Amino acid sequence: MEIFEYRGIQVQLIAKAIKHCYLRIKPDGLIMVTHNKWIKKSTALELIDKNWSLIESKLAKLSKPNDLSIGSKIYFLGECYKLNIILDKKIKIEIIDNFVHLFTPKDEFEFKIKILNAWYLQQSKPILTKQYEKYLDNISHWKINTPLLRFRTMKRRWGSYNKTTNTITLNTSLIKVSLEIIDYIIAHELCHIRHFNHSPAFYDELTRLHPTWKEQKQELNFLSSKI
Numbered sequence: 001m002e003i004f005e006y007r008g009i010q011v012q013l014i015a016k017a018i019k020h021c022y023l024r025i026k027p028d029g030l031i032m033v034t035h036n037k038w039i040k041k042s043t044a045l046e047l048i049d050k051n052w053s054l055i056e057s058k059l060a061k062l063s064k065p066n067d068l069s070i071g072s073k074i075y076f077l078g079e080c081y082k083l084n085i086i087l088d089k090k091i092k093i094e095i096i097d098n099f100v101h102l103f104t105p106k107d108e109f110e111f112k113i114k115i116l117n118a119w120y121l122q123q124s125k126p127i128l129t130k131q132y133e134k135y136l137d138n139i140s141h142w143k144i145n146t147p148l149l150r151f152r153t154m155k156r157r158w159g160s161y162n163k164t165t166n167t168i169t170l171n172t173s174l175i176k177v178s179l180e181i182i183d184y185i186i187a188h189e190l191c192h193i194r195h196f197n198h199s200p201a202f203y204d205e206l207t208r209l210h211p212t213w214k215e216q217k218q219e220l221n222f223l224s225s226k227i
Helices: 041-050 052-063 109-138 172-176 179-191 200-209 213-223
Strands: 002-006 009-016 022-025 031-036 073-076 079-087 092-096 099-104 148-152 159-162 167-171
Touching (some): 002 041, 009 041, 022 052, 041 052, 092 109, 099 109, 109 148, 109 167, 109 172, 109 179, 159 179, 172 179
Parallel strands (some): 079 099, 148 167
Antiparallel strands (some): 002 009, 022 031, 073 079, 092 099
């Protein structure tokens, strides 16, 4: 049994005494591939690639919340808050004590989720930028062209690096996790500037830049199905 990340998602390979490969998507978003023990790992990954459109569609449905009511869990910078809905003409969000107070003129899911996502986006840009600039100071000795920083809401990737455009894109949903995890994702993408793969050299670089990355990766894997 092996669990690893592929195309930004968690994949579990299970070898059994069977003739064919079978793919299953668990409720938490984990992709399970059951296969003959003689089949190469690359063959299992080809099955994922072949069914990628179907997988993305299924994962999108799993990740979409079906409720946003009083008492729902709302995550912000690694803390879990309870949602309080306040019907009001003004649209705003406030965090007071252990509650996220959402002021809305409509108690409709689509309207409330739009307000919440807009708030997440507004909060994420300055905070993610600050953490990014901090890491740029840590790699000043690399003597590289500073990558352009962009923000985007992504369903299954926390970050990405485009070598052609020298651009790092961060998922705005990172605002839901702790600063330590945000730093890990930023460090991960910065290391791709030197190593455009996940080779041992890449992980050696990541360890030098962010020594506790394994702890943050494990925590993020646990939180992924919750946030």
